Amino acid sequence: MTMAGRDSTNHLIGLLLGTEDDWPRAFETLTRRLGAVHHRGRDHHVSTERITIEPFDLRDPVRHDLVIDRLAWWYYHPREWLKKAALVNDTYLLNNPFTFQAMEKHSAYCAMIRLGFDIPSTVLVPYKNPLDHEKWAYTADTYNLPFELDTVAERVGYPMYMKPFDGGAWRGVSRVDDVETLHRAYDQSGQMLMHLQAAVSPYDAFARSLTIGPETKIMKFRPELPMHDRYEVAHSFLEPEAGMEILTLSRTINAFFRWEFNSCEALVRGTTVKPIDYANACPDIAVTSLHYYFPWAITQLISWSVFCAVTDRRPRVDTTSREWFDVADDPDLSWHDKLGRYGLLADQYFQADEYREFCSTSLASLPALVRDWIDSPDFDQLLVETVAATYPAAEHERFLAHFRGLMSLWVEDQR
Ligand SMILES: Nc1ncnc2c1ncn2[C@@H]1O[C@H](COP(=O)(O)OP(=O)(O)O)[C@@H](O)[C@H]1O
Ligand SMILES: [Mg+2]
Secondary structure (H helix, E strand, C coil): CCHHHCCCCEEEEEEECCCCCHHHHHHHHHHHHHCCEEECCEEEEEEEEECCCCCCCCCCCCCCCEEEECCCCCCHHHHHHHHHHHHHHCCEEECCHHHHHHCCHHHHHHHHHHCCCCCCCEEEECCCCCCCCHHHHHHHHHHCCCCCHHHHHHHHCCCEEEEECCCCCCCCCEEECCHHHHHHHHHHHCCCCEEEEECCCCCCEEEEEEEECCEEEEEEECCCCCHHHCEECCCCCCCHHHHHHHHHHHHHHHHHHCCCEEEEEEEEECCEEEEEECCCCCCCCCHHHHHHHHHHHHHHHHHHHHHHHHCCCCCCCCCCHHHHHHHHHCCCCCHHHHHHHHHHHHHHHCCHHHHHHHHHHCCCCHHHHHHHHHCCHHHHHHHHHHHHHHCCHHHHHHHHHHHHHHHHHHHHHHC
16 A cells, blocks of 8 residues: 555554564553544544564555664665665655665764764774675775875874774774774774774763654763663753754754664763764663663654654655755854754754644643553563563562662652
8 A cells, every 4th residue: 555545544653673572562552542643633543563574575565654663774674675665655764774774874974074063083994804705806906005004093093992884782892092902903803894983082971862753862871881870860961052062963963864763972071072973773762771761762752653644744765965065065154053054954854843733732641641651560560571581580679679760760750
């Protein structure tokens, strides 16, 4: 079925999932409890379904209005299904599978450098061990210029980080403080393509922001701690100017690439914002990581998905980089003016005003619904099962107490 054939008041949201079960259960439960969504004089009904992987004909109908994808970055079969759904069936996707495939961390750096953000100095070095490829041997022999790694590193400056151009989950990331570590890290990089990036060290705060549709939550992150303690519950830990720049950065990167569910990492020194990682196809939203911020994430994910489905928001897989570059290149605009323009472009792309209006009218009951559910035995059961599945038995009690405490704090803060 194409868009035109879809029943305009019954909406199916598909979840394309990996190993997670906590947030999908929260999403399913709350969407079921939401009941009819009233919009422009009509009642809409939203249901969810977990998508299975099976052979598909490129002309097959797609029953889902919208798909939240958590899998396609790693697995090609569902990735190709998403592309077919986008191009043949006009299915709305949170995150454009075309740019997520092509625009790893590297392209995200390039785009944000072009728009004027303060990305630490970054160099891409050729493979230590090029991929085995019959024809490549000739090309490499003929055209690969020999280079001095030490000289490149001196230009970047110590300390620095060596990390894969398309990284994720801290795979292959090392901090490089001297020449010996530099060579060891490069020798070990093997067939990974590596960036050398100047370290932001020391910094005052590590800000991790989660963006869903037009809304962003900036959280204080402590990468040196175990996962359950990394997000600190801290309200106003940034200078307002830095907070505003991170908010704009997050919406900008997403609107630029048509990503709608992404997280962004920036290191902050005073009012200086240094973005280091902001292309995450599958941002972590596990309750055991986000804890206090989990209800915010679920509320946004439901609100944005329901908004897109119910208002029949048109999917956009094309990008409009030129309009962003025109702002970046305008010599009459200050950095502050540019941030303002980027914010406007992002708000336009995300229909921010319409979305907020929709949340305060059609979804007015959602915040209380989420609060009551988080405060219920049903959520506690989910927490018990998630803790049991995540930690060794000897630690269950400790972690359960830890997360229960944080969730009660959130419930209290809502009152
Ligand atoms: N330029 C940098 N300055 C300081 N710390 C960095 C820098 N780059 C990476 N790191 C540290 O390494 C971690 C992993 O690097 P990141 O670029 O986020 O890769 P990944 O995509 O694997 O998360 C970051 O969370 C941060 O703690
Ligand atoms: Mg990271």
